[in-house]
Amino acid sequence: MDLPYRDKERLYQRVVAGIGWPGAKPGAVCVVGEEAGFRDFQHYLLAEAEEHDPGEFLKICVDLQGKYSISGFYGRSDEANLEYLNQWNKERRDKHLSPLYVSSAPFSDDGRLQYHLSIVKDKLRVEQKSLHLGESRVSGLLMEIQADELGKVVDSEHPLVAALAYAVSTLVIWKYVDPTPEPEKPYNPLRFGLEDNDYNPFKF
Numbered sequence: 001m002d003l004p005y006r007d008k009e010r011l012y013q014r015v016v017a018g019i020g021w022p023g024a025k026p027g028a029v030c031v032v033g034e035e036a037g038f039r040d041f042q043h044y045l046l047a048e049a050e051e052h053d054p055g056e057f058l059k060i061c062v063d064l065q066g067k068y069s070i071s072g073f074y075g076r077s078d079e080a081n082l083e084y085l086n087q088w089n090k091e092r093r094d095k096h097l098s099p100l101y102v103s104s105a106p107f108s109d110d111g112r113l114q115y116h117l118s119i120v121k122d123k124l125r126v127e128q129k130s131l132h133l134g135e136s137r138v139s140g141l142l143m144e145i146q147a148d149e150l151g152k153v154v155d156s157e158h159p160l161v162a163a164l165a166y167a168v169s170t171l172v173i174w175k176y177v178d179p180t181p182e183p184e185k186p187y188n189p190l191r192f193g194l195e196d197n198d199y200n201p202f203k204f
Helices: 054-068 079-094 114-124 137-143 147-152 159-173
Strands: 011-020 027-035 043-051 072-075 102-104
Touching: 011 054, 011 159, 027 054, 027 159, 043 054, 043 137, 043 159, 054 079, 072 159, 114 137, 114 147, 114 159, 137 159
Parallel strands: 011 072, 072 102
Antiparallel strands: 011 027, 027 043
């Protein structure tokens, strides 16, 4: 299990990244952390990046994964980009370098962002603010999108906005589950190293 990420201000129980694939516009990645210890979870934008070149974009993602202990990357399952990712990963493995895996963000099949952006905008409302973007580029882009335009927004035209929306919606929809360790069995020197289904010469 990945260790939680901690910066100078807080401890995060989960850190994920959303991606908007490169295309006519630069590919984008947003890293979002979920602060530990709160029932009404607070989410923080930890990093954002954009890059036109597909290979360089994936390398940026790998670098961010190491820096922020990212547990998963989430985006739309775009066939062409995933095929390129498979080839890129193969070359990485041949060089004994770590690959990158991207999972499908929830409800992302058609690339439309209305659902995801509704979650983001709810978390940005002053009276219930639980998403903190700081002085980021994506924050300014979000402000340019009006409520009556949400149904028209697609990830290919707004990769950076999509990256944030996919990351935040993933954390909100797939709730945090506190890992509960299995209770330790009492130590028995006659059972040491034996599983329950192992042959036990001392069992009658």
